[in-house]
Amino acid sequence: MNIALLGYGRMGQTIEQIAIKRGHTIVLKVDKDDTGYDITKADVAIDFSIPDVAFNNISMCLNNQVPVISGTTGWLHDYDNAIALCKEKKGAFIYASNYSLGVNIFFELNKVLAKMMSNLKQYNISLEEIHHTKKLDAPSGTAISLANDIIAKHSTYENWALHEGNENTIPIIAKRIEDVPGTHTVTYESDVDTITIEHMAHNRGGFALGAVIAAEWIVGKTGIFTMNDVLNIG
């Protein structure tokens, strides 16, 4: 499979290694200031760039009938526009805030736990994410997904807020510590005990492998998909 990498930073480079090991060819590596390239050389594009350019990159792929795997976080104000364009162009698109198998299992555990806790008013919730100091966005896309899933399953919570919470608002605490690939913790606390679920990435390999598997899966398909479709879980 011929793959275009839109963004050749920490994730782009990790994806390249895994894609080559799985027998694929990287036909394009696009970084800041790269212009004039031909995206149609690729069977599929994988975007791990920066929030400000992600939607442009996705649009460029969809306008050229190239399926696109979107991993960049922090651009979701344009998500509905990406969906509309994908439908209009009859393209193929996946956005996931986190491509790792482990986090996608963790997403399912989080939903089950939120449903179980829904009527237990004695527990207060908090969500924490820890990432490396070079991360541009906060809270992480994964933390936003976790919070939205809790809101959908728990009768008390209606929204989330960065570093602050109240009765109906899930507080998301974002910490930045050198070299941390990504840790997410959901905590329910009462006067008598604490329940915690946590996912800790040891490196970027899981995110990158999931993105390559999603790219392999989407080629030849039309539509808007999620990692649940790819991994057949949930």
Ligand SMILES: NC(=O)C1=CN([C@@H]2O[C@H](COP(=O)(O)OP(=O)(O)OC[C@H]3O[C@@H](n4cnc5c(N)ncnc54)[C@H](OP(=O)(O)O)[C@@H]3O)[C@@H](O)[C@H]2O)C=CC1
């Ligand atoms: N969904 C998931 O599973 C995961 C998502 N992520 C997300 O992926 C994104 C990238 O993360 P990471 O690789 O660590 O970040 P990096 O900063 O290491 O890489 C981003 C790259 O994008 C490049 N870039 C800048 N402008 C453009 C452009 N116009 N077109 C293409 N590339 C451009 C940057 O170039 P330059 O440095 O020259 O500006 C840089 O090389 C982040 O949003 C992060 O949150 C990360 C891990 C997992």
Ligand SMILES: O=C(O)C1=N[C@H](C(=O)O)C[C@H](O)C1
């Ligand atoms: O920027 C990162 O590094 C990561 N970003 C994603 C996010 O915002 O959730 C996924 C992962 O946690 C690593």
